[in-house]
Amino acid sequence: MMKIKVGVIFGGESVEHEVSVISAMQAMNKLDQDKYDIIPIYITKDREWYTGEMLKDIEVYQDLSLIKKYGKNVVLYYNKGRFVLQNKKFPKSIVTDIDIVFPIVHGTNVEDGGLQGYLQTIGVPFVGSDVYASVVGQDKVFMKDIWKASKLPVTDYVWFYDVDYKQDSEDVIKKVEKLDYPVIVKPATTGSSVGIAVCSTREELINGIDDAIQYDKKILVEEVVQHLKEVNIAVMGNYEHQKVSEIEEVISSNKFLTYADKYIGDDNGKLKGGKVPVKGTSKGMASANRKLPADLDDKVRKEVEEVAIEAFKALGSSGNSRIDFLIDEEKNKVYINEINSIPGSLAFYLWDAKDIDFSSVLDEMINIGVKDYKKRVSKTHSFDTNILQGFAAHGGVKGLKGMKGKLR
Ligand SMILES: Nc1ncnc2c1ncn2[C@@H]1O[C@H](COP(=O)(O)OP(=O)(O)O)[C@@H](O)[C@H]1O
Ligand SMILES: [Mg+2]
Known part of the structure:
Protein backbone atom coordinates (compact mmCIF):
# COMPACT_ATOMS: atom_id res chain seq x y z
CA MET A 1 0.00 0.00 0.00
CA MET A 2 1.21 3.45 -0.86
CA LYS A 3 1.94 5.54 2.18
CA ILE A 4 0.19 8.87 2.60
CA LYS A 5 2.63 11.78 2.54
CA VAL A 6 1.82 13.97 5.49
CA GLY A 7 3.50 17.38 5.65
CA VAL A 8 3.58 18.45 9.29
CA ILE A 9 3.89 22.25 9.40
CA PHE A 10 5.04 23.89 12.63
CA GLY A 11 6.84 26.93 14.04
CA GLY A 12 6.09 30.25 12.38
CA GLU A 13 6.19 33.87 13.39
CA SER A 14 4.30 33.56 16.68
CA VAL A 15 5.06 33.98 20.37
CA GLU A 16 4.08 30.33 20.69
CA HIS A 17 6.73 29.20 18.21
CA GLU A 18 8.57 26.95 20.66
CA VAL A 19 5.38 25.37 22.00
CA SER A 20 4.47 24.49 18.43
CA VAL A 21 7.84 22.81 17.85
CA ILE A 22 7.25 20.62 20.92
CA SER A 23 3.65 19.78 19.92
CA ALA A 24 4.84 18.83 16.43
CA MET A 25 7.66 16.62 17.76
CA GLN A 26 5.19 14.80 20.01
CA ALA A 27 2.82 14.22 17.09
CA MET A 28 5.49 13.16 14.57
CA ASN A 29 6.64 10.56 17.09
CA LYS A 30 3.17 9.07 17.25
CA LEU A 31 2.07 9.18 13.61
CA ASP A 32 1.80 5.60 12.33
CA GLN A 33 4.91 5.04 10.20
CA ASP A 34 3.32 2.10 8.38
CA LYS A 35 0.62 4.37 7.04
CA TYR A 36 2.36 7.70 6.67
CA ASP A 37 5.50 9.21 5.25
CA ILE A 38 6.11 12.03 7.70
CA ILE A 39 7.56 15.17 6.16
CA PRO A 40 8.48 17.88 8.68
CA ILE A 41 7.99 21.42 7.43
CA TYR A 42 9.46 23.95 9.84
CA ILE A 43 8.70 27.66 9.50
CA THR A 44 11.40 29.78 11.16
CA LYS A 45 10.54 32.96 13.05
CA ASP A 46 11.69 34.89 9.98
CA ARG A 47 9.18 32.94 7.88
CA GLU A 48 11.53 30.67 5.92
CA TRP A 49 10.24 27.13 5.33
CA TYR A 50 12.60 24.17 5.82
CA THR A 51 12.31 20.43 5.39
CA GLY A 52 14.59 17.46 6.08
CA GLU A 53 14.72 14.36 8.28
CA MET A 54 16.84 16.21 10.84
CA LEU A 55 13.83 18.37 11.68
CA LYS A 56 12.25 15.40 13.47
CA ASP A 57 14.91 15.76 16.15
CA ILE A 58 14.22 18.28 18.91
CA GLU A 59 17.95 18.82 19.42
CA VAL A 60 18.45 20.68 16.16
CA TYR A 61 16.20 23.51 17.30
CA GLN A 62 18.86 24.60 19.77
CA ASP A 63 20.93 25.87 16.88
CA LEU A 64 19.10 27.49 14.00
CA SER A 65 22.31 27.74 11.95
CA LEU A 66 22.33 23.93 11.71
CA ILE A 67 18.89 24.01 10.15
CA LYS A 68 19.87 26.77 7.75
CA LYS A 69 22.96 24.81 6.76
CA TYR A 70 21.64 21.25 6.49
CA GLY A 71 17.90 21.67 6.04
CA LYS A 72 16.32 22.28 2.65
CA ASN A 73 14.82 25.73 2.24
CA VAL A 74 11.55 25.09 0.41
CA VAL A 75 8.28 26.53 -0.79
CA LEU A 76 4.97 24.65 -0.92
CA TYR A 77 2.93 25.13 -4.05
CA TYR A 78 0.66 23.59 -6.65
CA ASN A 79 2.32 22.22 -9.74
CA LYS A 80 0.56 20.29 -12.53
CA GLY A 81 -1.94 18.51 -10.35
CA ARG A 82 0.45 17.88 -7.46
CA PHE A 83 1.29 19.69 -4.26
CA VAL A 84 5.04 19.91 -3.97
CA LEU A 85 7.82 21.17 -1.79
CA GLN A 86 10.27 22.82 -4.10
CA ASN A 87 13.84 23.66 -3.21
CA LYS A 88 14.29 27.43 -3.26
CA LYS A 89 17.98 27.20 -4.12
CA PHE A 90 17.49 24.79 -7.00
CA PRO A 91 14.26 25.82 -8.68
CA LYS A 92 14.04 22.65 -10.74
CA SER A 93 14.44 20.37 -7.78
CA ILE A 94 11.23 19.10 -6.24
CA VAL A 95 11.97 17.68 -2.81
CA THR A 96 8.73 15.75 -2.40
CA ASP A 97 5.01 15.61 -3.07
CA ILE A 98 2.63 16.27 -0.22
CA ASP A 99 -0.75 14.49 -0.01
CA ILE A 100 -2.06 16.29 3.02
CA VAL A 101 -0.78 19.07 5.26
CA PHE A 102 -1.04 18.75 9.04
CA PRO A 103 -0.66 22.20 10.66
CA ILE A 104 0.57 21.95 14.25
CA VAL A 105 1.00 25.65 14.85
CA HIS A 106 -0.06 27.94 17.65
CA GLY A 107 -0.96 31.60 17.78
CA THR A 108 -1.03 34.66 15.59
CA ASN A 109 -0.06 34.39 11.90
CA VAL A 110 -0.41 30.64 11.80
CA GLU A 111 -3.24 29.20 13.91
CA ASP A 112 -5.41 32.25 13.24
CA GLY A 113 -6.31 31.50 9.62
CA GLY A 114 -3.14 32.97 8.14
CA LEU A 115 -1.64 29.61 7.29
CA GLN A 116 -5.03 28.03 6.54
CA GLY A 117 -5.68 30.82 4.02
CA TYR A 118 -2.50 29.97 2.18
CA LEU A 119 -3.31 26.26 2.18
CA GLN A 120 -6.85 26.87 0.95
CA THR A 121 -5.61 29.23 -1.76
CA ILE A 122 -3.23 26.69 -3.26
CA GLY A 123 -5.89 24.01 -2.71
CA VAL A 124 -3.93 21.41 -0.76
CA PRO A 125 -5.88 19.10 1.59
CA PHE A 126 -5.17 19.91 5.22
CA VAL A 127 -6.07 18.85 8.74
CA GLY A 128 -8.09 21.02 11.10
CA SER A 129 -10.25 24.11 10.96
CA ASP A 130 -10.66 26.08 7.74
CA VAL A 131 -10.00 29.81 7.37
CA TYR A 132 -13.30 30.94 8.87
CA ALA A 133 -13.18 28.81 12.00
CA SER A 134 -9.48 29.54 12.50
CA VAL A 135 -10.00 33.29 12.36
CA VAL A 136 -12.82 33.34 14.90
CA GLY A 137 -10.92 30.83 17.02
CA GLN A 138 -8.13 33.34 17.58
CA ASP A 139 -10.23 36.43 18.28
CA LYS A 140 -11.82 36.38 21.72
CA VAL A 141 -14.43 38.94 20.63
CA PHE A 142 -15.45 37.11 17.45
CA MET A 143 -15.87 33.81 19.28
CA LYS A 144 -17.89 35.38 22.10
CA ASP A 145 -20.12 37.27 19.64
CA ILE A 146 -20.91 34.05 17.80
CA TRP A 147 -21.51 32.03 20.95
CA LYS A 148 -23.70 34.75 22.41
CA ALA A 149 -25.74 34.92 19.21
CA SER A 150 -26.05 31.13 19.39
CA LYS A 151 -27.45 31.46 22.93
CA LEU A 152 -24.45 29.70 24.44
CA PRO A 153 -23.28 30.78 27.90
CA VAL A 154 -20.53 33.41 27.98
CA THR A 155 -19.80 36.05 30.61
CA VAL A 225 -16.28 34.64 37.20
CA GLN A 226 -16.11 34.22 40.98
CA HIS A 227 -15.57 30.95 42.87
CA LEU A 228 -13.74 29.83 39.79
CA LYS A 229 -13.09 26.32 38.64
CA GLU A 230 -11.45 26.06 35.22
CA VAL A 231 -12.05 22.98 33.11
CA ASN A 232 -11.04 22.05 29.57
CA ILE A 233 -12.45 19.53 27.13
CA ALA A 234 -11.48 18.56 23.59
CA VAL A 235 -13.93 18.13 20.74
CA MET A 236 -13.01 16.09 17.68
CA GLY A 237 -14.92 16.10 14.41
CA ASN A 238 -16.30 18.59 11.94
CA TYR A 239 -19.70 20.14 11.33
CA GLU A 240 -21.24 16.73 10.68
CA HIS A 241 -20.01 14.59 13.59
CA GLN A 242 -18.43 15.44 16.91
CA LYS A 243 -17.22 13.59 19.95
CA VAL A 244 -15.85 14.78 23.26
CA SER A 245 -12.79 13.87 25.30
CA GLU A 246 -12.41 13.54 29.05
CA ILE A 247 -12.63 16.81 31.02
CA GLU A 248 -9.61 18.14 32.92
CA GLU A 249 -9.50 20.63 35.72
CA VAL A 250 -6.63 23.04 35.26
CA ILE A 251 -4.75 23.56 38.47
CA SER A 252 -1.83 25.64 37.23
CA THR A 281 1.81 29.72 27.99
CA SER A 282 -1.90 29.36 27.64
CA LYS A 283 -1.61 26.45 25.27
CA GLY A 284 -2.06 23.86 27.99
CA MET A 285 0.75 21.51 27.23
CA ALA A 286 0.75 17.92 28.41
CA SER A 287 2.96 18.83 31.34
CA ALA A 288 0.67 21.38 33.00
CA ASN A 289 -0.79 20.67 36.43
CA ARG A 290 -4.21 19.17 36.17
CA LYS A 291 -6.84 16.99 37.72
CA LEU A 292 -7.92 14.43 35.15
CA PRO A 293 -10.76 13.64 35.10
CA ALA A 294 -12.09 16.81 36.64
CA ASP A 295 -14.18 16.52 39.74
CA LEU A 296 -17.64 17.45 38.46
CA ASP A 297 -21.12 16.26 39.25
CA ASP A 298 -22.96 14.53 36.44
CA LYS A 299 -25.19 17.45 35.59
CA VAL A 300 -22.31 19.92 35.16
CA ARG A 301 -20.24 17.33 33.29
CA LYS A 302 -23.08 16.78 30.86
CA GLU A 303 -23.57 20.50 30.40
CA VAL A 304 -19.86 21.04 29.65
CA GLU A 305 -19.94 18.23 27.08
CA GLU A 306 -23.05 19.48 25.36
CA VAL A 307 -22.06 23.13 25.35
CA ALA A 308 -18.60 22.21 24.03
CA ILE A 309 -20.11 20.46 21.02
CA GLU A 310 -22.47 23.34 20.32
CA ALA A 311 -19.61 25.85 20.67
CA PHE A 312 -17.48 23.82 18.23
CA LYS A 313 -20.31 23.62 15.71
CA ALA A 314 -21.22 27.29 16.04
CA LEU A 315 -17.74 28.29 14.86
CA GLY A 316 -17.64 25.64 12.12
CA SER A 317 -14.54 24.11 13.66
CA SER A 318 -12.89 20.95 12.41
CA GLY A 319 -10.21 18.58 13.65
CA ASN A 320 -9.42 18.44 17.33
CA SER A 321 -9.99 21.62 19.35
CA ARG A 322 -9.83 22.31 23.07
CA ILE A 323 -12.63 24.34 24.61
CA ASP A 324 -11.96 26.02 27.95
CA PHE A 325 -14.66 26.67 30.51
CA LEU A 326 -15.01 28.85 33.58
CA ILE A 327 -17.33 27.48 36.25
CA ASP A 328 -18.74 29.49 39.14
CA GLU A 329 -18.86 26.74 41.72
CA GLU A 330 -21.17 28.57 44.04
CA LYS A 331 -23.80 29.39 41.45
CA ASN A 332 -23.06 26.14 39.60
CA LYS A 333 -22.92 28.17 36.41
CA VAL A 334 -20.90 27.20 33.36
CA TYR A 335 -19.36 29.72 30.92
CA ILE A 336 -17.35 29.05 27.77
CA ASN A 337 -14.10 30.99 27.99
CA GLU A 338 -12.29 30.28 24.74
CA ILE A 339 -11.47 27.76 22.03
CA ASN A 340 -8.01 26.64 20.99
CA SER A 341 -8.30 25.45 17.40
CA ILE A 342 -4.94 23.70 17.63
CA PRO A 343 -4.33 22.99 21.31
CA GLY A 344 -0.91 22.41 22.84
CA SER A 345 0.14 18.75 22.56
CA LEU A 346 -3.05 18.43 20.48
CA ALA A 347 -4.67 17.76 23.87
CA PHE A 348 -3.74 14.08 23.46
CA TYR A 349 -3.84 13.53 27.24
CA LEU A 350 -7.58 14.36 27.25
CA TRP A 351 -8.20 11.56 24.74
CA ASP A 352 -5.77 9.24 26.43
CA ALA A 353 -7.91 9.50 29.56
CA LYS A 354 -10.72 8.04 27.46
CA ASP A 355 -8.47 5.23 26.21
CA ILE A 356 -8.03 6.75 22.78
CA ASP A 357 -4.27 6.77 22.17
CA PHE A 358 -2.41 9.62 20.47
CA SER A 359 -1.80 7.62 17.27
CA SER A 360 -5.54 7.03 16.84
CA VAL A 361 -6.25 10.71 17.50
CA LEU A 362 -3.82 11.64 14.71
CA ASP A 363 -5.38 9.03 12.39
CA GLU A 364 -8.82 10.41 13.04
CA MET A 365 -7.70 13.99 12.50
CA ILE A 366 -6.20 13.05 9.13
CA ASN A 367 -9.38 11.19 8.15
CA ILE A 368 -11.46 14.22 9.03
CA GLY A 369 -9.08 16.41 6.99
CA VAL A 370 -9.59 14.15 3.97
CA LYS A 371 -13.37 14.29 4.41
CA ASP A 372 -13.28 18.10 4.69
CA TYR A 373 -11.23 18.26 1.51
CA LYS A 374 -13.67 16.04 -0.41
CA LYS A 375 -16.54 18.16 0.82
CA ARG A 376 -14.76 21.34 -0.22
CA VAL A 377 -14.04 20.17 -3.76
CA SER A 378 -17.57 18.76 -4.14
CA LYS A 379 -19.07 22.23 -3.77
CA THR A 380 -19.10 24.54 -6.74
CA HIS A 381 -16.56 27.30 -6.35
CA SER A 382 -15.97 28.52 -9.87
CA PHE A 383 -17.36 28.32 -13.38
CA ASP A 384 -15.55 27.17 -16.48
CA THR A 385 -16.89 29.97 -18.62
CA ASN A 386 -14.84 33.11 -18.48
CA ILE A 387 -17.28 35.97 -18.13
CA LEU A 388 -14.47 38.39 -18.89
CA GLN A 389 -14.32 36.99 -22.42
CA GLY A 390 -15.53 39.60 -24.87
CA PHE A 391 -15.87 42.08 -22.02
CA ALA A 392 -13.68 44.71 -23.66
CA ALA A 393 -15.21 44.01 -27.08
CA HIS A 394 -18.65 44.90 -25.72
CA GLY A 395 -17.26 48.11 -24.43
CA GLY A 396 -17.60 46.91 -20.83
CA VAL A 397 -15.30 49.42 -19.29
CA LYS A 398 -14.54 52.65 -21.08
CA GLY A 399 -10.99 52.69 -19.90
CA LEU A 400 -10.38 49.29 -21.42
CA LYS A 401 -11.13 50.52 -24.94
CA GLY A 402 -7.96 52.46 -25.04
CA MET A 403 -6.17 49.36 -23.86
CA LYS A 404 -7.34 47.24 -26.77
CA GLY A 405 -4.10 47.32 -28.61
CA LYS A 406 -2.16 46.44 -25.54
CA LEU A 407 -4.47 43.63 -24.53
CA ARG A 408 -4.20 41.83 -27.84
N1 LIG B 1 -14.07 36.07 33.00
C1 LIG B 1 -13.08 35.54 33.76
N2 LIG B 1 -13.29 35.33 35.08
C2 LIG B 1 -12.33 34.80 35.86
N3 LIG B 1 -11.12 34.45 35.42
C3 LIG B 1 -10.84 34.61 34.11
C4 LIG B 1 -11.81 35.17 33.22
N4 LIG B 1 -11.27 35.23 31.99
C5 LIG B 1 -10.01 34.73 32.11
N5 LIG B 1 -9.74 34.37 33.38
C6 LIG B 1 -8.46 33.81 33.88
O1 LIG B 1 -7.39 34.29 33.09
C7 LIG B 1 -6.76 33.21 32.38
C8 LIG B 1 -6.35 33.64 30.98
O2 LIG B 1 -7.48 34.11 30.26
P1 LIG B 1 -7.85 33.52 28.82
O3 LIG B 1 -9.05 34.23 28.34
O4 LIG B 1 -7.94 32.06 28.89
O5 LIG B 1 -6.63 34.00 27.93
P2 LIG B 1 -5.37 33.22 27.33
O6 LIG B 1 -5.52 33.36 25.86
O7 LIG B 1 -4.22 33.94 27.88
O8 LIG B 1 -5.45 31.79 27.78
C9 LIG B 1 -7.79 32.09 32.40
O9 LIG B 1 -7.17 30.84 32.29
C10 LIG B 1 -8.43 32.30 33.76
O10 LIG B 1 -7.60 31.80 34.79
MG1 LIG C 1 -6.82 30.43 28.14
Missing part, protein backbone atom coordinates in the same frame (compact mmCIF):
# COMPACT_ATOMS: atom_id res chain seq x y z
CA ASP A 156 -21.11 39.57 30.01
CA TYR A 157 -18.56 41.54 28.02
CA VAL A 158 -17.90 44.67 25.97
CA TRP A 159 -15.17 45.44 23.46
CA PHE A 160 -13.64 48.47 21.79
CA TYR A 161 -10.70 49.56 19.63
CA ASP A 162 -7.68 51.45 20.93
CA VAL A 163 -8.71 54.42 18.74
CA ASP A 164 -12.16 54.51 20.38
CA TYR A 165 -10.44 54.77 23.72
CA LYS A 166 -7.98 57.40 22.58
CA GLN A 167 -10.76 59.49 21.08
CA ASP A 168 -13.24 59.27 23.93
CA SER A 169 -12.01 57.33 26.92
CA GLU A 170 -14.93 58.46 29.08
CA ASP A 171 -17.43 57.00 26.68
CA VAL A 172 -15.56 53.69 26.63
CA ILE A 173 -15.33 53.61 30.44
CA LYS A 174 -19.04 54.34 30.67
CA LYS A 175 -19.71 51.39 28.38
CA VAL A 176 -17.43 49.12 30.41
CA GLU A 177 -18.99 50.18 33.71
CA LYS A 178 -22.32 48.76 32.63
CA LEU A 179 -20.59 45.54 33.67
CA ASP A 180 -20.14 44.75 37.35
CA TYR A 181 -16.68 45.02 38.87
CA PRO A 182 -14.41 43.13 39.10
CA VAL A 183 -13.81 42.92 35.38
CA ILE A 184 -11.01 41.35 33.41
CA VAL A 185 -9.32 43.20 30.54
CA LYS A 186 -7.86 41.18 27.66
CA PRO A 187 -6.20 41.95 24.35
CA ALA A 188 -8.58 40.26 21.86
CA THR A 189 -6.17 38.27 19.76
CA THR A 190 -2.88 37.73 21.54
CA GLY A 191 -2.77 34.11 22.58
CA SER A 192 -1.04 34.37 25.95
CA SER A 193 -1.94 35.79 29.34
CA VAL A 194 0.20 38.86 28.64
CA GLY A 195 -1.77 42.07 28.86
CA ILE A 196 -4.59 40.50 30.90
CA ALA A 197 -5.57 42.23 34.14
CA VAL A 198 -8.30 41.99 36.76
CA CYS A 199 -9.72 45.39 37.71
CA SER A 200 -11.95 46.22 40.66
CA THR A 201 -12.00 50.00 40.41
CA ARG A 202 -12.07 52.63 37.70
CA GLU A 203 -8.45 53.46 38.38
CA GLU A 204 -7.42 49.86 37.90
CA LEU A 205 -9.52 49.64 34.78
CA ILE A 206 -7.71 52.61 33.26
CA ASN A 207 -4.36 51.02 34.08
CA GLY A 208 -5.54 47.71 32.69
CA ILE A 209 -6.67 49.26 29.41
CA ASP A 210 -3.46 51.29 29.07
CA ASP A 211 -1.53 48.06 29.41
CA ALA A 212 -3.72 45.94 27.13
CA ILE A 213 -3.58 48.40 24.22
CA GLN A 214 0.16 47.88 24.08
CA TYR A 215 -0.57 44.38 22.82
CA ASP A 216 -3.62 44.69 20.62
CA LYS A 217 -5.74 47.24 18.82
CA LYS A 218 -8.87 45.39 19.95
CA ILE A 219 -9.71 45.07 23.64
CA LEU A 220 -12.20 42.82 25.41
CA VAL A 221 -13.48 43.50 28.93
CA GLU A 222 -15.61 40.90 30.67
CA GLU A 223 -17.03 40.19 34.10
CA VAL A 224 -14.89 38.05 36.35
CA SER A 253 -3.91 28.62 36.17
CA ASN A 254 -5.54 28.54 39.59
CA LYS A 255 -2.53 30.63 40.44
CA PHE A 256 -4.86 33.30 39.25
CA LEU A 257 -7.60 32.13 41.56
CA THR A 258 -5.29 32.04 44.55
CA TYR A 259 -4.07 35.47 43.59
CA ALA A 260 -7.61 36.73 43.50
CA ASP A 261 -8.53 34.81 46.63
CA LYS A 262 -5.75 36.54 48.48
CA TYR A 263 -7.33 39.89 47.79
CA ILE A 264 -10.97 38.99 48.11
CA GLY A 265 -10.74 38.92 51.89
CA ASP A 266 -9.43 42.45 52.33
CA ASP A 267 -11.14 45.32 54.16
CA ASN A 268 -13.84 46.17 51.69
CA GLY A 269 -14.29 42.51 50.84
CA LYS A 270 -13.60 43.18 47.20
CA LEU A 271 -11.33 41.66 44.67
CA LYS A 272 -8.33 43.90 44.21
CA GLY A 273 -6.92 44.42 40.82
CA GLY A 274 -3.64 43.48 39.31
CA LYS A 275 -2.07 41.55 36.56
CA VAL A 276 -2.84 37.91 36.14
CA PRO A 277 0.43 36.08 36.72
CA VAL A 278 1.78 34.86 33.42
CA LYS A 279 1.44 31.12 33.22
CA GLY A 280 4.19 30.79 30.68
